[in-house]
Amino acid sequence: MGANWYRRMRHFNIWVVAIFGIAAIIGVIAIVATLASGFQQRLGPVEGQRPVDENASIAPRFSGAERIAGRPFLAMTVVAKNAADTGGSGYSSKSAIDNRNMLLLNVVDGSSRYILPDNGRRLVQWHVLSLAAGDEALAYVALVGDDAAASYDVLIGSFATGRQAWVARGVTAMDEPMMVDADTMGLILWDGQRPAYHRYGMADLKETLSRPLPLLGEAAQ
Structure with missing residues (x-):
């Protein structure tokens, strides 16, 4: 009984760690994507502005x-x-x-x-x-x-x-x-x-x- 309970708890802990790890990775990806998006917006062209002379x-x-x-x-x-x-x-x-x-x-x-x-x-x-x-x-x-x-x-x-x-x-x-x-x-x-x-x-x-x-x-x- 005790051995079975220990194995179940160990498997449970592994799943908890895995879930938190995946959530952390997703969070980091979301933060990087947000920052990259904002950086690109700041460098983007002025809306409605005619193109610069190509000469x-x-x-x-x-x-x-x-x-x-x-x-x-x-x-x-x-x-x-x-x-x-x-x-x-x-x-x-x-x-x-x-x-x-x-x-x-x-x-x-x-x-x-x-x-x-x-x-x-x-x-x-x-x-x-x-x-x-x-x-x-x-x-x-x-x-x-x-x-x-x-x-x-x-x-x-x-x-x-x-x-x-x-x-x-x-x-x-x-x-x-x-x-x-x-x-x-x-x-x-x-x-x-x-x-x-x-x-x-x-x-x-x-x-x-x-x-x-x-x-x-x-x-x-």
Whole structure:
């Protein structure tokens, strides 16, 4: 009787150990699969984003990052692979850096968005604007274009609403972007040799003022 009971208990213990062992193996496999899945999701393409330009001469890479003051965003610069001074006559001839895009990464939830739909043109200027140095960032402005044609477009965006809009096309230069107040952005745009001061409301990203600036000879008349 005692021997039979001992054998039954030994067989029972073997089955218990085997069951727990199998459960542990399954648990480890599930954890590894979950981590691998999350890693792949973080490295996946941005949903709805057009493919990067396949031209090998402007294959993109990241170069530098800037934390946006008072916001959960990191602004990561995308540059062309061959970022080099081409010696042209436009903005890019002043620098060997060939910026193509900007990725805004939310460091809290991991979401991200490129400000431009592709890397086909140069990101000539990028400004993060606040009312004063060190204050919470309110908006951003980008000058994007083609040096060969000396023609650029202006993109503005609001950190508060997450919206952005093209507000000017075919300008030849942009100067002095600023926040006039918490709800208004101001900047100077050039059309050839003609400068004008423009203001935009940040609530709807619409122009609220456009006033030509006289040149010195014109003002003296």
